[in-house]
Every structure is written in structure tokens, then in C-alpha cells.
Amino acid sequence: MAALNELIHQPVRLRIMAMLAALPEGVQVTFNMLKKQLELTDGNLGAHLQKLEEAQYVAVTKTFVQKKPHTYVEITPQGRKAFEEHRTALREILES
Incomplete structure (x- = not known):
């Protein structure tokens, strides 16, 4: 059985990753578009993106x-x- 990724599993980060993974490779979105679509504050989105960037899961x-x-x-x-x-x-x- 595959293991859950604790960093991604956090609900906001899961939503961020799901949105970005749905895009074709190499496509960027603006911070403001992510903020609006996910209904987050600047600080909240920024903090989650920082964690994802530190793990090298996103590029900012x-x-x-x-x-x-x-x-x-x-x-x-x-x-x-x-x-x-x-x-x-x-x-x-x-499925189990």
C-alpha cells in the first residue's frame, strides 16, 4: 500500500496541489488566482506555499x-x- 504524504495531506495544501496538478506541465498560475479560487488570505496561502516550496513541490x-x-x-x-x-x-x- 502506498503511503500518505503528511505534507500534502493537510487540507489547504491538498487543494493547492490538486489545482496545480490539474494544469498542464509548465503552466503557472498567479498567487491572486490561487487565493481567489481557494478563498484564502494572503498570509494563509503564503504560509502553505512556503512549506510546499521548501519541499520543492512548487516553484514560486x-x-x-x-x-x-x-x-x-x-x-x-x-x-x-x-x-x-x-x-x-x-x-x-x-477502495479497501
């Missing part, structure tokens, strides 16, 4: 567009693999 890119800061987030290959393994573990639990 900060840029400036017309002198305004923009933050983009994408799932890494390592993050996609970890999410798929977590999903497999959940499926095994639900």
Missing part, C-alpha cells in the same frame, strides 16, 4: 509587471510525482 516566481509585483506558482516534477503517489494512497484507502 516573483516578477514585476509595469512596476507592480506579481507572483506565479507552478507544480514541479517532484511535486507532481508526490501528489500522484498521495492520490494513489488515498485511492487505495477508499
